[in-house]
Amino acid sequence: MMLAVFVATGCTGPDLDGDRTPTPSSTHTGAAEATVTPSTTPTSTPPRTSTAEATQAAGIPTREPSSTPxxxxxxxxxxxxxxxxxxxxxxxxxxxxxxxxxVDRSGTCTLRVSAKASAASATGPAERSAGTMACGSGLDIDLTGLEGKLTLVLSYESSEHIGTSAPVEVTR
Structure with missing residues (x-):
């Protein structure tokens, strides 16, 4: 591996008479070369955290995907x-x-919220993204009339796929 360092020209360092004002110079110093030698000293690498661990640490519920749908x-x-x-x-x-x-052509997401003996739901379109279908558009529910602990479940359906999230309990 070769590292090239370019030195700017046009000014020189302090004069010998003590004046520290830069003065123009017509001297060209050219490029310096440096060789980088890999170190044999091991470096410490911080422990890797899985996406699921990082998501749980951030307070976001997670569920490991199944290996075979x-x-x-x-x-x-x-x-x-x-x-x-x-x-x-x-x-x-x-x-x-x-x-x-x-990644489907289209799909529908439904959020269902239940509390004690009452429930409400909202449905919205799923949006395609790289490797997933994203749910979020239109999934807003007025909680008037829903008292106590809430249980949230997100569902997805398309012509080719269907699925439901694990229930998440929310205390407000």
Whole structure:
């Protein structure tokens, strides 16, 4: 490996008479060459954290994808759906998630919220992204009338795939 260092020309260092003002110079110093020798001293590498560990540390619920999707009786392949975010602002719950390893032409996401004996749901379109279908558009639910602990479930359905997230309990 060769490292080239270029030195700018046009100024010289301090004069011998003590004046520290740079003065123009017509001297060309050229390029210096340096050789980099790999060190044999081992370096420490910080421990790697899996995406699932980092997501759980951030307070986002996770579920490991299954290694083999199941088939349904209607010809739709079962897929893993993960609820990745949710929040409540002024009595409205907003949520979103992903369908892991699936990129369909179109699909529908449904967020269902239940509390005690009542429930509400919202449906919105899934959006394609690199390697996943993203759920979030239109998944806003007015929580008026829903009291106590909430249970959130995100579902996905397309002509080829179907899936449901693990339930997530939210205390407000």
């Amino acid at each position: 199941d088939s349904t009786t209607e010809g739709q392949e079962k897929v893993d759906v993960e609820l990745t975010r949710y929040g409540i602002d002024n009595g409205v719950l907003s949520a979103g998630g992903v369908v892991l390893g699936v």
